[in-house]
Amino acid sequence: MYFSRLAVFLALSAVSRVTHALTYHCADFSSVINLENSGTSYKDSGTTAKLETILHNHGTNLARIRVWTSTNNADYSLTYGLQLAKRAVAAGMQIYVDLHFSDTWADPGHQAIPSGWPTTLAGLNTQVFTYTQNLVKSFISNGTPIQFLSIGNEINNGFLWPVGEISVNGYSGLSQMLHSAVSGARSASSSLRTIIHLANGWDAASVASFYNQIFIAGELSLADVDVMGFSFYPFYGTGATTSALQSSLQAMITKYGKDVMTWVADIRTVLQNLSGGHGLGICYWEPAWIGNAGLGSSCADNLLVDGSGNTQGIHRDVLRRHVVKRIECIFEYYCT
Numbered sequence: 001m002y003f004s005r006l007a008v009f010l011a012l013s014a015v016s017r018v019t020h021a022l023t024y025h026c027a028d029f030s031s032v033i034n035l036e037n038s039g040t041s042y043k044d045s046g047t048t049a050k051l052e053t054i055l056h057n058h059g060t061n062l063a064r065i066r067v068w069t070s071t072n073n074a075d076y077s078l079t080y081g082l083q084l085a086k087r088a089v090a091a092g093m094q095i096y097v098d099l100h101f102s103d104t105w106a107d108p109g110h111q112a113i114p115s116g117w118p119t120t121l122a123g124l125n126t127q128v129f130t131y132t133q134n135l136v137k138s139f140i141s142n143g144t145p146i147q148f149l150s151i152g153n154e155i156n157n158g159f160l161w162p163v164g165e166i167s168v169n170g171y172s173g174l175s176q177m178l179h180s181a182v183s184g185a186r187s188a189s190s191s192l193r194t195i196i197h198l199a200n201g202w203d204a205a206s207v208a209s210f211y212n213q214i215f216i217a218g219e220l221s222l223a224d225v226d227v228m229g230f231s232f233y234p235f236y237g238t239g240a241t242t243s244a245l246q247s248s249l250q251a252m253i254t255k256y257g258k259d260v261m262t263w264v265a266d267i268r269t270v271l272q273n274l275s276g277g278h279g280l281g282i283c284y285w286e287p288a289w290i291g292n293a294g295l296g297s298s299c300a301d302n303l304l305v306d307g308s309g310n311t312q313g314i315h316r317d318v319l320r321r322h323v324v325k326r327i328e329c330i331f332e333y334y335c336t
Contacts, residue, residue, distance in 0.1 A: 026283030028064035063088035069114035085144035096148035132184035175219035193226035201230025204248035
């Protein structure tokens, strides 16, 4: 599918923590300006408010914003992302930017080179460096510096296809372009934390295979990666379970010694059972996308709001009880 389903984001961070408390309560509400432009508004306990204010009032402290290479604001342009970042920061949140490096949705089945970009590895290395550098600078100039920057979205088979497509050209081209993006980002900011984002975090063998091959001398290094991110879609099949997820995360922690941020059902059990107190936080994808209540699943409703934009009364504790309750619908429907 072109859009991410009810996503479970997992991040293995290079920063060590000694507490089991979750640091980040994150939500990706990138669609909100487009929804508002079509007449949508939101209410909490009967009072109209901006969505970011409602989320922050219920504990959200990190806003995930997708940015495409399109110049059309309806297609998540940089200008659109900057506008949303202003609002998120004003509401009290930090910023996490998810770069798709495409004019449209990027996922394991779609990673098209943006229109007008080079189609050679050398050209793309330069383009990726400059694009990422300028984007990070734009967020700084906007007064909304980036805390986390995802270099691609669900890049299990690479990005910027076919040049960076693993199944076509192996890992080297991808490794080089990831390094170029990281170098561009870090040339603009010494404080942001880079993320490499894969789908299917529960699939330990695939995750291990990717990371066993992506680090190449003179190209991408482990030091380039601050955070390892994963999506987790429990409705994809019986193998996508919390136990498989926990096993996969534990293997990464054992090998890399990193913390974990997650969007996941039964989150506390998964995080608390990881060694070393490495649980870092949770994130919820598109909790208020009215008109897309199933978020790609066969569940009738995965949103924190009803069809009129009212927060749903039994789920006002947005990033605690509600995350678990809504994602449990997916587990019950597909995995029992």
